[in-house]
Amino acid sequence: MTRPIDLLRQGRKEELWQMCCGFIHLSREQFMAIQKRLLLEQIELLKNCELGRKVMRGAMPETVEEFREQVPLTTYGDYLPELVEKREDVLPAKPAIWVHTTGRPFEYSIKEVPLSERFLCEFERAAGGVGLLASCNPRGDFPVKEHMKALPAIGSPKYGSGIVGYMVQQALGCDF
Numbered sequence: 450m451t452r453p454i455d456l457l458r459q460g461r462k463e464e465l466w467q468m469c470c471g472f473i474h475l476s477r478e479q480f481m482a483i484q485k486r487l488l489l490e491q492i493e494l495l496k497n498c499e500l501g502r503k504v505m506r507g508a509m510p511e512t513v514e515e516f517r518e519q520v521p522l523t524t525y526g527d528y529l530p531e532l533v534e535k536r537e538d539v540l541p542a543k544p545a546i547w548v549h550t551t552g553r554p555f556e557y558s559i560k561e562v563p564l565s566e567r568f569l570c571e572f573e574r575a576a577g578g579v580g581l582l583a584s585c586n587p588r589g590d591f592p593v594k595e596h597m598k599a600l601p602a603i604g605s606p607k608y609g610s611g612i613v614g615y616m617v618q619q620a621l622g623c624d625f
Contacts, residue, residue, distance in 0.1 A: 450570065453577035453620040457595055466591075469578035469620070485513055492516055494541035500531050501541060525553075525560050532561045545569050550609040562609060569616070576613060577620030595622035 456465040472480065489512075495501025496509055504527050508519035525532070531539050535547055544563035552559045564572075585591040599618075604611035618625060 453574060454595070454622050457593065457621060462591070465577070466581065469574050469581050472578075488513055488516070498541040499539040500528065500536075503531075503539075504528065526556070529557065532563070533557050533559075535561055535563075537563070541565075542567065546606070546612075548607055548609050548612050564612070572612075573616050573620045576616030579613065580617040580621045580623065593621050593623075596624050597621070599623045599625055601625055 451468075453465055453469055456462075456468060475483070492510055495505060504523050505520045508515075510516040510519050530536075535544075537543055540563055542565040545566040546564050546569070548562050548564060549559040550562065580593060581591050584593055601614045603614035606612050606615035614625070617623060
C-alpha cells in the first residue's frame with residue numbers, strides 16, 4: 450500500500466493531496482456513504498470478538514439502524530477490565546500499539562486504548578492531511594518536504610495526544 454511519505458519522496462504532490470485531503474471535496478452523501486461502510490465494517494469486527502459481544506450485549510445487528518436500536522451507548526467503563534489489563538485475546542485484531550490517556554480518579558489512573566495496524570495505516574493518511582493543511586496555501590500548494598524541521602509541543606507516542614504528532618512525522622517525514 451502506498452504511504453504518504455512515498456508520494457512525497459516521488460514528488461507526486463497532487464496524489465499526496467488527494468490521499469490525505471481528498472475528503473474535503475466529498476459531497477455530504479459521499480462522506481456519509483463512507484462513514485456507513487466503515488461503521489458496518491466495525492460492527493462485523495465487534496460481532497466476532499469477545500469484547501464486542503460483551504459491549505453489544507448479545508445483539509447481532511446487520512444494519513446501521515439495527516445497531517442504533519439494539520446497542521446502547523457505552524463509556525470506557527463498559528470496556529473494563531479488559532482494556533486496562535491490555536487483554537489482546539478479547540479484541541477483534543491484535544494491537545500494533547497501546548496508547549493511554551487520562552483516566553478517572555479512584556476508578557482507573559489511565560485509559561488504555563488499543564490501536565490496530567489497519568487503524569494506524571488509515572490514521573497516517575489523516576495525520577498527513579493535518580500536516581498538509583497546517584502548511585498549505587491554495588489547494589495543493591504546500592512547502593512540505595522530507596526532513597522538514599518542526600518543533601512540536603506534543604507528548605510521547607505512547608499518549609493519545611502524542612500519537613498524532615508521531616503519525617504526522619511518519620506520514621510526511623518531518624524531523625522533530
